[in-house]
Amino acid sequence: MSLPFLIEIALLLSIAMAALFVQRGLIVLLMLLPATEVGGWVDPMTIAVKGVFDTHALLGLLILGGIVVSITRLSDLGGALMLKPMLVWIGFWLYGVTYPVFMDYSSFFYALKGSKEFLTVFAYFAVFLFVRTETEIKWGWRIVMGFGIYFSLLELAAQAFGTTLLSHLGYSFRKEISFMWKVYPQFWPVLLIALLHSYFEYALSVGRPFARIWIGSIGLLLTFYRSYLLATVTTAPLFSLFGRQKLSRVMVQGIAMTLVVVVGIAGVWVITVNRGGDMATLTDHFVSSGITEFDTQTGGAIVGREAVSKERRAIVERSPWFGYGFIDKDSQFGHQVRHYVRGDTLGFIDKGDVDVALKFGYAGRALLYATTLWMAWLLVRLARASKSNLLNVRALSIATLLVIFLIVQPVHAPLTYSFALLPLGIALGLLERERYLEARKPVPSQ
Secondary structure: OOHHHHHHHHHHHHHHHHHHOOOHHHHHHHHHHHHOHHHHOOOHHHHOEOOOEOHHHHHHHHHHHHHHOOHHHHHHHHHOOOHHHHHHHHHHHHHHHHHHHHOOOOOHHHHHHHOOOHHHHHHHHHHHHHOOOHHHHHHHHHHHHHHHHHHHHHHHHHHHHOHHHHOOOOOEEEEEEOOEEEEEOOOOHHHHHHHHHHHHHHHOOOOOOHHHHHHHHHHHHHOOOHHHHHHHHHHHHHHHHHHOOOHHHHHHHHHHHHHHHHHHHHHHHHHHHHHOOOHHHHHHHHHHHHHHHHHHOOOHHHHHHHHHHHHHHHHHOOOOOOOOOOOEOOOHHHHHOHHHOEOOEOOOOOOHHHHHHHHHHHHHHHHHHHHHHHHHHHHHHHHHHOOOHHHHHHHHHHHHHHHHHHHOOOOOOOOOOHHHHHHHHHHHHHHHHHHHHHHOOOOOOO
């Protein structure tokens, strides 16, 4: 990496941080812009140095910078709701970096490099410490919601315009079925956060965001991640119970959520009917086949992933309880198992249970899942105790998100990859600061 390049990055970061002190909530924008490749319109390789510096390195610097410039606010963490669970996550990161060095699987540099995706969850600390006021929190949530709606509209536009639009974007894409496109936007779970936030606004009678729910549901449909879709439709209404809703109202909400999906499929059919789209094929592709696969443990997604994961399961069995930590493809152990490495690290994004075991072993997997459930439980308790309607909405949204991440572990790895961990860390940081401010509001006199 050349000295001029380092100076250029330092100058850009300095300008960005100076702007943040005018409106601190923009730290969320500063993270999501490079993460999402500016919505797909800027090639991330323009700021990359092969093998050394990339988008994740930039995100790491932003997170570290947010923490460092807020060092005087560290005492705010004393009563933070998520401090203990996040300390467990820090323990996972430390283990993942030091264990492969101790076992002579990797040098420290390559272990640190292999941890760069996992590190993004610590955006929680940067956002919580850097953001200070209610206005800044509102800005942060607006940015998250804005990116979520943008991704939903982008998915919809891809079906309408096809390669005319997609050829200008930096995102990968392919034909999913003969008349539809699957797009791979970076850090797409902001879409899921926006949808859950909108849904719980409706469920808790905070607002009537029907347009946002419809747009978000179509966006989730068009990601073609059936596991996330089915987990969302089944989990979100159940979590409404924790919002002190009557069972009858929760049942109505569940029916409404299902109807939204049906209307969404109908909307996609209207867009694609002139290209051969038919309702039966869409319903089977989005819903029916996913239910069948889950019920019988057969079908393209589950069987295909299981077939590819067999070799990686064999690697896990060589170190079943402790895993291997963060293994970069260029490390010593990375060279030994190079044939099984997809991307930059030893892992498997399409099988979360395998990926977690590769990194932390079976013992670590059990602890990570237990910690995730613990976080969801703490958020549910917060939602039941808080008197702020918006805080309740956000707490239940993130609690539901965490449970969805657990449900999809057999077919995806949101608990170990940055595409999900960065949005999760940002949302938790905003929520934590909102809770901190609410707890310090003066009690009205009688």
